[in-house]
Amino acid sequence: MFALLQKSVEVGQWLAQDPVSSAETGLSPHRVIHRQAKTCVRYFPPAPGVPPRHPLFVSMPLINTWTVFDLRPGRSVVEKLTAAGIPLYLMDWGRPGPEDAAVRFGDIVDDILPRAMRRSARHARAEGTLSAGTAMDALGYCVGGTVLAVTLARHGALARRMALLAAPIDFHASQRLATWASAATFPVDAIVDGFGNYPKSFMKDSFKLLKPETNTAKYKGLFDRFEDLSFRALWAAMERWNEDSVDFPGETYREYIHRCYFDNAPVEGGWVINGTPVDLGAATMPAAAFGAMKDHICPPEAAFGLARAWGGPVETFELQAGHVGVCLGGSFPRALLAWLDQPLPAEA
Amino acid sequence: MASADPTGDFQQFTDEMYSMWEKSMTTWWDQVLDSPEFLAASGKGLSAMAGARRKYEAGVDEQLTRMHLPTRSDLTRLARIATLLEERVLKMEDTVLEVKDLLEARDTRISALEKEVLQARIEATEARVELRETLAGLQGQLAALAAPAPRTRRTRSAKNTDSAS
Numbered sequence: 001m002f003a004l005l006q007k008s009v010e011v012g013q014w015l016a017q018d019p020v021s022s023a024e025t026g027l028s029p030h031r032v033i034h035r036q037a038k039t040c041v042r043y044f045p046p047a048p049g050v051p052p053r054h055p056l057f058v059s060m061p062l063i064n065t066w067t068v069f070d071l072r073p074g075r076s077v078v079e080k081l082t083a084a085g086i087p088l089y090l091m092d093w094g095r096p097g098p099e100d101a102a103v104r105f106g107d108i109v110d111d112i113l114p115r116a117m118r119r120s121a122r123h124a125r126a127e128g129t130l131s132a133g134t135a136m137d138a139l140g141y142c143v144g145g146t147v148l149a150v151t152l153a154r155h156g157a158l159a160r161r162m163a164l165l166a167a168p169i170d171f172h173a174s175q176r177l178a179t180w181a182s183a184a185t186f187p188v189d190a191i192v193d194g195f196g197n198y199p200k201s202f203m204k205d206s207f208k209l210l211k212p213e214t215n216t217a218k219y220k221g222l223f224d225r226f227e228d229l230s231f232r233a234l235w236a237a238m239e240r241w242n243e244d245s246v247d248f249p250g251e252t253y254r255e256y257i258h259r260c261y262f263d264n265a266p267v268e269g270g271w272v273i274n275g276t277p278v279d280l281g282a283a284t285m286p287a288a289a290f291g292a293m294k295d296h297i298c299p300p301e302a303a304f305g306l307a308r309a310w311g312g313p314v315e316t317f318e319l320q321a322g323h324v325g326v327c328l329g330g331s332f333p334r335a336l337l338a339w340l341d342q343p344l345p346a347e348a
Numbered sequence: 349m350a351s352a353d354p355t356g357d358f359q360q361f362t363d364e365m366y367s368m369w370e371k372s373m374t375t376w377w378d379q380v381l382d383s384p385e386f387l388a389a390s391g392k393g394l395s396a397m398a399g400a401r402r403k404y405e406a407g408v409d410e411q412l413t414r415m416h417l418p419t420r421s422d423l424t425r426l427a428r429i430a431t432l433l434e435e436r437v438l439k440m441e442d443t444v445l446e447v448k449d450l451l452e453a454r455d456t457r458i459s460a461l462e463k464e465v466l467q468a469r470i471e472a473t474e475a476r477v478e479l480r481e482t483l484a485g486l487q488g489q490l491a492a493l494a495a496p497a498p499r500t501r502r503t504r505s506a507k508n509t510d511s512a513s
Contacts, residue, residue, distance in 0.1 A: 001358045036438055037431045098420065099427035115438065122445070179382055185391040187398065194398025196424075202394075212377045213370050220366060 011226055020243065023236035025067035028078045030090075034119040037103075038094030041116050042066070043087070043123065044078050050085040054137055054340070055124040057117050057159065058090045059151075061142035062252070063203055064245050066092045068327050069141070071237045074230075080333035086340075087129045089120035089136070091144065093246070101196035101250035105259075106274040108252060109151040117151075117158045135160045137340060140167050142298060142323070146260065149306065153283040154276060160344060163288040163336055166323050168298045169280075170305025172264045176210055177297065181261035188257040197247035204245040211296050234328070267309045280309040288339050290317045290332060297323040315339065 034041040046052045060066040069090065070078040081088055091113065096103070103112075117136070124130035138159035140148030145167020152162050172178050180186060191198060208215055218235075225231045248256075259278075265271035271278040287310050291300030300318065307314040317335050319326050326332045380386050409419040 004358060004362070037434060097427065098424040099431055101424075102428060111435070115442065118442075176381065180387065182387070185384075185387040187391050187395040190395040190398040194400075194402040209381065212381075213374045217370065 007223070007226065011223055014226075014232070019232070019236040020239040023233070023240040025072070025237050025241055026065075026070045027073060028070045028076060028082065030078075033089070033123050034116055036112055036115065038096055038100060039112060039116065040092050040094065041120050042090045042092055043120075044082050044090065045127075046085045046087050046129075047083045050083065052087055052129045053085040055087040055089060055120070055129050056081065056340070057120050057136045057138045058088060059113065059138070059140040059144035059148040060091055060093060061144045062093045062147070062246075062248055063143055065241060066090055067244075068241050068324060071241060071328065072234050075234055075237075075328045077327050077333055080330060081337070084333075084337050086337075087124060087127065089116075089124070091116050093144075095246045096197055096249045097247075098196050100247075101192075103249040104251045105255040108147055109154060110274050113147060113151045114155050114158055121158075137161050137163070139163045139165065139336070141165045141327075142167055143256070146256075146266065149266070149280060149283075149287075149310070150273075150278055152285065153278065153280045153311075154273075156283060156285060159285060161286045161288075161340075163290065163339060164303065164306060165290045165332060165336075166292045166295055166298045166303055166326060167289070168260070168302040168305070169289075169309055170264065170267050170302050171260045172267075173299060173301035173305060174261070175296065175299050175302075178261060180206070181257055183262040186257065186261075188254055192250040192254045195250070197250045198253040200245035200247050203248065204243070207297065238324070238328075267305055279311075280306075281311045283311040285312045286314075286345060287312055288315045288317060288336075290319055290326070290335065292319050292321050292323055292326045294321060294325070295323040313345070 028044055030042045030044040032040045033043045058069070060069065070076045073079065078088060078090070117138070121130060121136055124136060125132060130136060135157060136159055138148055138152065138161070140146070140162070142165075145164035146169065148162065149164060149167065149169065152159055168174055174181075181188075191202070218239075222232070222235050259265040259271045263270065265278065266280055269277070269279065269281075287306060289303050289306040291303040292298070293300055295303075304316050307316055317339070319331050319335065321329060321331065405420065409421055412419045
């Protein structure tokens with residue numbers, strides 16, 4: 001019992017040193033190749049000495065920072081993909097301010113994201129990793145995947161195939177999140193009218209409340225594995241990322257909630273952006289939906305909705321992890337690389 | 349039978365206690381968080397917060413305006429204008445890059461065409477040289493064929509001489 005008390009004191013002392021604030025994330029070498037307002041494209045070159053593969057564009061979620069893909073050395077999707085020779089272009093949505101509240105969903109899917117992809121392709125051609133007349137491969141995570149799917153359904157020439165990781169498409173299969181974000185009780189219009197952007201504090205608190213037991217379980221996990229120094233570092237990095245939410249641009253959020261959570265428009269249809277209907281069924285490129293089987297934010301049923309909605313061939317993959325855990329292990333990068341190695345239908 | 353390690357027993361005891369507590373709390377949270385009453389109440393709470401925020405913002409803006417100071421809305425508007433201007437610049441840059449791509453594609457086509465023309469000229473020149481050589485050969489052969497003719501004339505003139513004599 002004394003040993004347990006002593007360990008409790010050690011854990012307390014460690015937490016009192018505030019390891020979360022000093023935890024470093026996003027350490028993989030990269031440079032910014034394009035900027036628009038708060039957004040930017042970060043280029044991660046392939047590891048030296050490895051033959052370069054086809055470039056990959058990644059659309060990250062709009063609700064938090066990109067560093068979840070590069071939390072710690074050895075626990076980084078970016079590191080694993082670049083080590084395999086992939087030149088990686090990562091869309092960082094930045095930290096929206098009050099002036100970004102007017103940015104609409106249509107601005108993102110018809111202007112900001114297509115431009116970022118075109119500029120990335122241009123850069124890849126200049127680097128010699130992409131031949132003329134060829135498009136990149138694309139990956140979207142979480143909301144970034146939903147946005148990517150809508151974009152590529154409208155601008156099919158931007159990518160030659162699309163992979164989505166824990167990205168909701170069938171929003172009415174989102175379990176508790178779908179229950180909360182119902183038209184009857186969720187006052188999205190009042191919030192956007194009052195706050196401008198959807199505040200990051202609301203976002204953070206609602207995710208904590210989505211599965212409240214995780215808030216104590218994470219401390220239990222720390223206590224159980226406190227002797228493992230690498231786990232401690234990962235825990236601190238994870239906490240830092242978890243607490244580092246960003247505001248969601250107000251008008252984009254309004255349309256996202258109305259069309260996706262209220263109407264389930266990606267599956268049901270009836271969504272018109274900038275005068276053109278959103279029709280995922282019109283897409284022809286091959287796609288893959290990676291679902292995290294322990295995901296409570298985007299349950300696998302919500303992610304696998306892509307198979308029903310997408311016009312092109314869709315493969316589904318089940319990963320034994322949670323919504324964030326998929327970014328920490330090696331199973332997702334391995335599965336993605338294997339999928340990317342498959343020849344395209346035209347090449348087969 | 350008592351365990352040899354009482355600390356291990358206590359650890360197991362706390363783990364089990366935690367597990368039971370977590371299960372009971374999860375059940376309770378599930379009941380609360382999915383209940384229509386909770387959703388209705390949180391929705392009303394969020395609406396009220398948003399309304400209060402809106403009024404507060406409007407009030408602060410009004411006070412600042414009275415003091416002839418720029419408001420948050422003014423600064424937001426300026427930042428928005430800067431963002432829109434940047435967007436226009438980027439659109440112009442897009443056009444410039446498209447034109448550059450077209451020009452590069454045209455240059456590539458022109459240089460390919462120039463190569464083809466040059467190749468054709470080289471081939472034509474080579475053909476002319478070959479033709480000239482063939483012609484020269486033919487001329488030589490013709491000259492060779494034409495060479496015995498003077499001997500015939502000489503015989504004929506001899507005959508003439510004979511007849512004259």
